[in-house]
Amino acid sequence: MSSPAIHGAHHAPQGFIRRYVFSLDHKVIGIQYYFLALFSVLVGMSLSLLMRYHMIHPDAKVAWFASLWPTAAQGGIMTPELYLSLMTMHGTIMVFFVLTTAPQSGFGNFFLPIQIGAEDMAFPVLNMLSFWTTFLALAVMVAAFFVQGGPPLAGWTAYPPLSAVPQAGPGEGLGQTLWIVSIAIFCGASLMGAINFIATTIDLRCQGMSLMRMPLTCWTWFVTAILGLLGFAVLLAAGVLLILDRSAGTSFFLPAGLLVSDQILNHKGGSPLLWQHLFWFFGHPEVYIAILPGMGVTSQILATFSRKPVFGYRAMVFAILGIGFLGFMVWGHHMFMSGMSPYSAMAFSVLTMAIGVPSAIKTFNWIGTIWGGSIRLTTAMLFALGFVSLFVTGGLSGIFLGQPALDLYFHDTYFVVGHFHMIMGVAAIFGMFAGTFYWFPKMFGRMLNETLGKIHFYMTFVGVYAIFTPMHFLGIAGNPRRYSDFTNFDFLGKLLPVHFFMTQAAYFTAAAQILFFINLFWSMKKGKKATANPWEATTLEWTVPSPPPFDNFAGHHPVVKHGPYEYSVPGAPRDYIMQTDPVDMHAA
Amino acid sequence: MPGSVTSDVIKPPAPPRGGGFGGGGGSDGWGSSRRASMTGLFVLLAATTMAFAAFTSAYVVRRGVSNDWIAFPLPRILWVTSAILILSSVLLELARRSLKGGRRTEFNRYWTAGTALGILFLLGQGYAWRELASAGIFVATNPSSSFFYLLTAAHGLHILGGLTALVYVDVEALRLKLGPGKRTAVDVSAVFWHFVDGLWIYLMALFLIWG
Numbered sequence: 102m103s104s105p106a107i108h109g110a111h112h113a114p115q116g117f118i119r120r121y122v123f124s125l126d127h128k129v130i131g132i133q134y135y136f137l138a139l140f141s142v143l144v145g146m147s148l149s150l151l152m153r154y155h156m157i158h159p160d161a162k163v164a165w166f167a168s169l170w171p172t173a174a175q176g177g178i179m180t181p182e183l184y185l186s187l188m189t190m191h192g193t194i195m196v197f198f199v200l201t202t203a204p205q206s207g208f209g210n211f212f213l214p215i216q217i218g219a220e221d222m223a224f225p226v227l228n229m230l231s232f233w234t235t236f237l238a239l240a241v242m243v244a245a246f247f248v249q250g251g252p253p254l255a256g257w258t259a260y261p262p263l264s265a266v267p268q269a270g271p272g273e274g275l276g277q278t279l280w281i282v283s284i285a286i287f288c289g290a291s292l293m294g295a296i297n298f299i300a301t302t303i304d305l306r307c308q309g310m311s312l313m314r315m316p317l318t319c320w321t322w323f324v325t326a327i328l329g330l331l332g333f334a335v336l337l338a339a340g341v342l343l344i345l346d347r348s349a350g351t352s353f354f355l356p357a358g359l360l361v362s363d364q365i366l367n368h369k370g371g372s373p374l375l376w377q378h379l380f381w382f383f384g385h386p387e388v389y390i391a392i393l394p395g396m397g398v399t400s401q402i403l404a405t406f407s408r409k410p411v412f413g414y415r416a417m418v419f420a421i422l423g424i425g426f427l428g429f430m431v432w433g434h435h436m437f438m439s440g441m442s443p444y445s446a447m448a449f450s451v452l453t454m455a456i457g458v459p460s461a462i463k464t465f466n467w468i469g470t471i472w473g474g475s476i477r478l479t480t481a482m483l484f485a486l487g488f489v490s491l492f493v494t495g496g497l498s499g500i501f502l503g504q505p506a507l508d509l510y511f512h513d514t515y516f517v518v519g520h521f522h523m524i525m526g527v528a529a530i531f532g533m534f535a536g537t538f539y540w541f542p543k544m545f546g547r548m549l550n551e552t553l554g555k556i557h558f559y560m561t562f563v564g565v566y567a568i569f570t571p572m573h574f575l576g577i578a579g580n581p582r583r584y585s586d587f588t589n590f591d592f593l594g595k596l597l598p599v600h601f602f603m604t605q606a607a608y609f610t611a612a613a614q615i616l617f618f619i620n621l622f623w624s625m626k627k628g629k630k631a632t633a634n635p636w637e638a639t640t641l642e643w644t645v646p647s648p649p650p651f652d653n654f655a656g657h658h659p660v661v662k663h664g665p666y667e668y669s670v671p672g673a674p675r676d677y678i679m680q681t682d683p684v685d686m687h688a689a
Numbered sequence: 690m691p692g693s694v695t696s697d698v699i700k701p702p703a704p705p706r707g708g709g710f711g712g713g714g715g716s717d718g719w720g721s722s723r724r725a726s727m728t729g730l731f732v733l734l735a736a737t738t739m740a741f742a743a744f745t746s747a748y749v750v751r752r753g754v755s756n757d758w759i760a761f762p763l764p765r766i767l768w769v770t771s772a773i774l775i776l777s778s779v780l781l782e783l784a785r786r787s788l789k790g791g792r793r794t795e796f797n798r799y800w801t802a803g804t805a806l807g808i809l810f811l812l813g814q815g816y817a818w819r820e821l822a823s824a825g826i827f828v829a830t831n832p833s834s835s836f837f838y839l840l841t842a843a844h845g846l847h848i849l850g851g852l853t854a855l856v857y858v859d860v861e862a863l864r865l866k867l868g869p870g871k872r873t874a875v876d877v878s879a880v881f882w883h884f885v886d887g888l889w890i891y892l893m894a895l896f897l898i899w900g
Contacts, residue, residue, distance in 0.1 A: 223725040292736050296729045304725040330732060334739035342747060345839065350829030353751060370755035370832060378750075379743055 113651040125225035131211030138203035148191040153604040159586040184585030185254035192257030204394035209322040215642040218307025218659040220652040223300040234290035241283035245276045253277035261354035261373045265346040288337035298326035309661030316640045316665040321397030324425040332383040339379035381432035389428045395532020399485045405638045406482035407474025410666040412466045420459035427456045437508045446505040453503035480554030484535035495524025516576025527565045542631030546648045549624045557616040564610030723873045759831045764820040770813035777806035778886040781879045804855040847885045854878035
């Protein structure tokens, strides 16, 4: 520690509730978010296994289905409606409570203040409120499982008219209402989080931590916060309109002459496409909210374990900004099927292709970073490499889908399911695994087991490719998505063996996650004690003990004198220069 | 106490040697509560702007997409409430100027008057709703009225939030507890209030031009 300024260290409040439940400490809040996401991912994964099971055994009678869902699975046979509600809840819980929560609110909360040399977020009370509001949103969402009619079936995109007409199906009553309320609460929580992330990044950086010395993780959290801020505000507005259509008799999204359950509805003049525009104006940036923090973690880890600076740091920063900016201009590519003018489709298509430029910059820079490095294949490194692999695979299929002519064919097929699971789902999850293995020592003061971690990595890596690669071929063969049962269609019958294979792969991948959970909870208690800087990394979180003291720097004010990734600097006494090391470390 | 995290906003440590800005610009950036509060405020305003931009785009699209839009005359009291709101902003600005000049009693008077006008504005908006309802114009009557109720309600919620802040500052001021540390609260609530004031003028223009 080279800081001249020493202020009094602060100590954590002593009571259990103030310390662990309603804590104001950004590190505790980050861990709370992490475990909230961990719970959610278990729920989401279980739902996907149920769906995969149903697709290959559509007629199976399962006794406990009947006890779980007495009406929707009478006699133990899952109805198509139940399948759709499982799908809706899988998507919703995964997108909002896992992909949006863990990488940004979880890791971001824990490490943004430490990495920029602050002792906490700018507004600790707001930070606590933000977590508990997210918790409330999750509780309301999960409650939808237990109400009459069950969870909604309109998908995580909640397209009207289905989502706007309470009598349109089971789950479209109270279940859908709870869904909208939960999402509205989540929007509020995200807004609070975004205010904290942005104000902290702009105003709480320590001496010497100029913007261009911030680790790329901080850049991605910052840009993600801006995306969340602008996106969730629009989703909230759209949700209010949807609620009014459902319960106040307005006609924002509902057209005239809708016949539901043999009754003509009173609504008239509304446009379901209006929802799609508002939703996707949020929905597309949401994809980047999920993936950007993973990109940041990947850059950080590739540099650390290649013992090389991030290739093209500046270009990486501008690529992050470029992706964030372009992300708001391409929402129409989710709506090529809506009958939009081919000219609009063309514009959206060109802008979508343009995102390929910053994405390619990032990918090539990642390759440039590891090129010629002295690579240390830790589990964190493996997951970061896995992230790059999945990002490329998922990104390439995006180029197909960005063409209106191809999308018209692919849109309602498994090709899209394969694409977005690869890039938004699994790549982002790999980012979280990478982050977990990299930062676990700092978060819990102990090391994860590397052998178990590597077995877990290889099983998961093979597993997810085995699940999602065949989906692309199914899509090309015309296999529609959202169907719960393929057995009644001749042309789909021949594809059933592929579905069988994918379901087995899903079981395999899910089983591999048991290793992760064992590793996580075992290492928390029994893992090898971690030193302050087990990876010989450069950024500020590695200058403090593991786990860090309550106020992060124990009263010291760090002073930053170096860029974030000064590895293998010629002439330096060791192969890394920490950001707080004295300036003359360069001297040859 | 420098950098306390037991309060809502991190307190700034003693000014760094050499002074100037923190934020990595070469001095000690350990938490400037005032700067962070202002940043947080502007971030909040950006989100509010986005939400109302979304409402506006829905408004314009919904108006154009069907031929069922029937305009209705705006309740005349809205002109009065608009004037009240603008006046309240002016009073808050005068209050801030008094505070800068160290004239605390004058500040209290202006701020209290501005807050009172804010409450009056909200009552006036309620009266406008009653007037519409008695004319048989409800939320679901026509998309034009749906949007009118929606936008006035959404704006009213922001007014309510702003009023909470104004009343807080007023109570602190009247109890003579408005120390220098609370100047940030004065500025933040005043800027927020000017924003909702401007937002209302924008909404009036929207109703008049596209209503």
